[in-house]
Amino acid sequence: MQSLRVPRPETTLTPPAPRERSRDLLLFLAFIAPNVITLSVFSYWPMIRNLWLSFTYWDMIAPEPLWVGLDNWIEVLTSATFWTVLRNTLVFTVGSVGITILIAMALSLLLNQKRRGRNLVRAAMFAPAILPGSAIALVWTFLLAPYYGLISQAATGLGMPMTRWQNDPVWAMPTVILVVIWKSTGYDAVIFLAGLQGIPRELYEAARVDGANAWQRFVNVTVPGLSPVAFFLTVTSILASFQAFDIIRVMTGGGPVIATTTLIYQVYSEAFVGFNAGRAATYATILFGLMLAITVVQIRMVEKRVTYE
């Protein structure tokens, strides 16, 4: 697990002489400067600028943003749109992360058995994770096309009424979630697999000696053994799902109406479709606050340790 608390060994090998020390300082500054400068300009400064812009109105054409105080915040927080978008974000996150992790765990248990063809399955399932989301969204748009799409044909064959999937107000969100699950399950399964292989064999032997059956061994050895990996995956997938953009952009454009508009999508459409920098910055700041809260919870929990070891 990524713990931010790191060992801090004495790294200077021999105590440096004063002259060497000032040379080390110069070298240190030269080594870190490019990274520190880029992170300042393209990570920290944007957060400050977002916060400042959130108190302004600006169409990005006028020479200067206009200070409007808390107007954006009041407008956003009291709008029905914000709460719909927030709910969409939560549904999207819980749905995609939760189901992906469950399927991935089951798949990893399968891949952990010495069966023929498992390496092929592992590679095939992993592949969507490294493909561009936009390409995958196009593939699924084709598969889901009404009437002539493969899935629509299968659904009508099974007697389901014709559905417009990602263009249907009710089906849009589940459809997008399913595509995200399809893209990310193999990746999660591979990480679970590494977790499974890290569980000491002796624990299984000991459980067997104690008379535990397969189910009991799963519950008492496998599940606790996997919990750090599951936790890691949950947190990183939640953060990733908050940033999921390409699949939504290509498949639904946030619609129909705003049925699949998540917070990141709203930031994009306020800024680059509506040209309302102030409101986009407000949404961006809210999104950042949520992600920061999740990261802080993660660090706290990692410090407490998820399970033994």
Next chain:
Amino acid sequence: MNSATLAPPPPTITGQRDTPRTTAMVQSSRLAGTVAAYLGLGLALVMVGIPTYWVVIGALKTNREIYTVPSTWWPPNPAWSNFPAAWAAAPFPRMYLNSISVTLISTTLKLVNATFCAYAFAYLRVPGRNMIFLFILGALMIPEEVTVLPNYLTVASLGYVNSVTGLILPTIGSAFGTFFLRQHFLSLPREILEAARVDGAGHLQTLWHVVLPLSRPVLATLILLTAVARWNDFLWPLVVTSKDTMRTLPVGIYFLFTQEGTTEWGVVLAGTIIVIAPIIALFIVVQRHLVEGIAAGAVKG
């Protein structure tokens, strides 16, 4: 413990092998397990295989075949012309060049940033070092997506919209890579570094001749992770480019789709294959290393 507790051990699975009935039960449940496992593996393969197959044959179908229901599982007259049509419908050579140069330059600069920075934090003792390291780590919590609007404003004010520089600039700072490499550098055996020092190697020499050669697997994982992320980037290239000739592939095929729409699926699918086929080919080559590197990084990390 008195000797009374040393009763015969409880029956274990090995102990049960003696009775024929339980052997049969164990065997049949093992058979059921095997069947279930192969069903599961087969289902997983089908979930990936069928969409892939469907797209490949879709790219070889004429419009008429695509819109005919029920669909055929094999195009009677493969429409190879979809590929040249797709190649002509979007500036693919240019988009390939853009994607390759953005991925190469951005990954290289990011890695150089991470390596020097990680070396400095691991081996150069300077007052206040840990405070600056926290500053780097803090940037981990600021996702690129949240910064898209201010970064667009910055890049636009520098005049880099629709340029490779603009595509690259906000992506070259490294928080995760610095953290990841520093952890690795700290785990290297100190005796070797000490020996290099005694031999009179300066920091640059130590970095180049000692630390980097010892870090090859970690660097390879980091390069692959960074390169995949850059290649697939969508939001930033979408925002910072408006000309067809400056688009990267993931954004380019999206515009191919908006332009051809659902009326020219064969061409759109051929374009999609033009974009993903090289990635798949590369994936088959580095598959083992990539999968294992990512898994190890996540579990140990």
